[in-house]
Amino acid sequence: MNKDKKVEVGITVKKSEDFSEWYTQVVQKAELADYSSVKGCMIIKPNAYSIWENIQEYLNKKLKKLDVKNAYFPLFIPESFFKKEIEHAKGFKPEVAWISNSEEGERLAIRPTSETVIYDSYSRWIQSYRDLPLKLNQWCNVVRWETKATRLFLRTREFLWQEGHCVYETIEECNRETLMYLEEYRKLCEEFLAIPVLVGRKSEREKFAGALYTTSIEGFMPDGRGLQMGTSHNLGQNFAKAFGIKYLGKDEKEHLPWQNSWGVSTRLIGALVMVHGDDKGMVIPPKIASTKIVIVPIGFEKSEKIVKKAKEIKKDLESFGVILDDRKEYTPGWKFNEWELKGVPLRIEIGPKDLEKNQVVIVRRDNGKKKEVKFTNLKKEVGETLEEIQKNLFEKAKEFLKLNTVKVKNKIEFENAIKDRKLVEATWCNSGECEGLIKDKLGVKSLNIPFEQPKINGKCAYCGKEAGVICRFAKSY
């Protein structure tokens, strides 16, 4: 909306100079999201919601192949459910929103996550080994009563996500699949969103409330902060015990099953903006873009042939998702700015001279490079260029991650690297006490502990005690 104003304004700060303000401007001016009059809540606008729908479509296909089915569970959770798993209750207590009209004498929470309300049902549905594995997923809204300042997509009181909830006979199957879903998330981020991520296990202090252990994928943002982009929790038998989920095994004895849960959220859209956006606005990786191409005809007021040809091209490229911007009330320059701001991966320009030469000019959003392409080659060239853009965005982000990762050996190096907003890889004692010290002193949490560990020889880079692991640390969102 407000089409005129938007372009007069554009993005008024540089990404490298005021990242936080730059982010807010891109999100709002590219019409991805907006603040609401409701404190702490966001409006997801069509440009971002279509990205979310593409993520849904991508993941739904993957999950179907893994025999996970979609379902929907209630928004409300009785307080008593929350109290059943003590660690879970403690972990979520500060951020739960409650309903005031619950006439049953029991308070109802609005789900911050759905383990409890889903496992109450599982305890009734699961009786025999034949009912296992049980693998359900839901796409829904969740509410966490944030008190910190709102950041669109990153920290809001309500957000959208998917949460998978599986039940297995054996711990081996549960372990294996916990990692399998994490691997799907890694692929989603790297192959679809073009964002490199670091896989690993959360520290005890940072694991999900009630889990046996938590695995995660962590991204690293241009402002030197880690961003948790997806988690997969092995819940062990903790919730099975708390909710009385039991099954009769082939051995005709009663057993406790093993469970995992896993999720990604609309936070991923925030990561897309931060990682790929530039001083001109949003840059959408081609694979996640509903509109991959915009055609801007030039000087077409004087020649009907140009619009005719542009329409032909549009039809020819339809499978890519293409817009023909033949509005007469805006200049080509205005349109270039608008579509760059919105992040459409590829622009096709066609003017009188191009028509003479049987060609168009294609312009890449990621690096601004222009190329003249003959009509006959266009479809092939466009396909290849979109692939190159996807690849280039990923490689650039990977290079950034590499350049900003620092291995530290002692406290001074640790502190300096954090001050320099680097991603720290430290030999570490893996103790909650040390992590507490690090947090108090540097305002930093551990991101995760890589699955593949070298042989550790030496001391904790921070506290000097015996080191057990390599762990990643960074400022975080």
Next chain:
Amino acid sequence: MNKDKKVEVGITVKKSEDFSEWYTQVVQKAELADYSSVKGCMIIKPNAYSIWENIQEYLNKKLKKLDVKNAYFPLFIPESFFKKEIEHAKGFKPEVAWISNSEEGERLAIRPTSETVIYDSYSRWIQSYRDLPLKLNQWCNVVRWETKATRLFLRTREFLWQEGHCVYETIEECNRETLMYLEEYRKLCEEFLAIPVLVGRKSEREKFAGALYTTSIEGFMPDGRGLQMGTSHNLGQNFAKAFGIKYLGKDEKEHLPWQNSWGVSTRLIGALVMVHGDDKGMVIPPKIASTKIVIVPIGFEKSEKIVKKAKEIKKDLESFGVILDDRKEYTPGWKFNEWELKGVPLRIEIGPKDLEKNQVVIVRRDNGKKKEVKFTNLKKEVGETLEEIQKNLFEKAKEFLKLNTVKVKNKIEFENAIKDRKLVEATWCNSGECEGLIKDKLGVKSLNIPFEQPKINGKCAYCGKEAGVICRFAKSY
């Protein structure tokens, strides 16, 4: 789950004998939905959620063509928003759920519908005629604090729906599109869900709180009740006034725009069960079924050839959505019952004798008819049979509606027809007073007033005053 028990039990009452109990059994035993421990809330299980996803896919395609875009607005609505449009506030007051932790000194409601929270944003987004029409839709959960007994899909405190919200320059455009969305709903119900519906305008008493007028599609259920299956409201300028939505026209003057809103919900799944289900369980119309065919091999323990052929057939029919049920722990008879209970439209049986004769037996779920079909004809025959099933389900439902529609001329006929659980078409005075009397005496509301009206000559069938319209009445959900 509980696979063994389910079949021992099956549906234990006849649809014609105890409709309400029959409905609950089908919904639960076909694993469409389940009650939750949370009072008034339902769990939508995968068999029903996949139907909902198919409805979403169908409507999303249609809406995209009509230039409606999907977005997402906050779950929470400040109390002050509710108070802005007085009729709207009054209408929804009794059924709103409130959050208890709103530190801003203002109560927050959980959305029962989103006009207010969306139009607050629209008032900021819309400034010029260039911003119009603005056409957004959201798929979300809504909450209405029902105090009546829960009916899965039909009356629950939380349900899923879509709500479209459009803003136009002129009343003509708004009127036209209000009807256009209703027409899309009619097509969804009749052509996709195979449920005939009656289109028309709601009475003043039954219109949406805050609307200028409401249009609806109404179904008629086998227990003699009307079911409102979708509504499209022309909101006039009521909300524009209340929320200060204004635009600068081409004439450079400020104008109030015109708005509509329209929605369908998971209630449609309840209608599917009621209209098409039978004494054996659910019957899913082929077009809405994710799994249209189940293949049950017979006697395959003795012959590998049968399963091999069944797999070939599966591959050949894959585009229809097909399951091969080659589980060894269940008998064919058990499987027939299971898939009939779940409503899969077509069953293919293949045994040793069929294999010899290069044929299978196909069995229709809608009428139980069997047919031998040669392998070479199978794909074509299956496609045609599925189309016939779709058509037959619609025709049967249409016939039922026709047989149960009664034109009444006076109060006695009116009362008798309602007692007989008919759908009443009455010449009517179209007054709120008369409708109040009808409701108090017969417990009946008007469904809607057909758009196409004959010339009315005579008196109101109920109160005897001057008649203005033909109107439909029935018991309702």
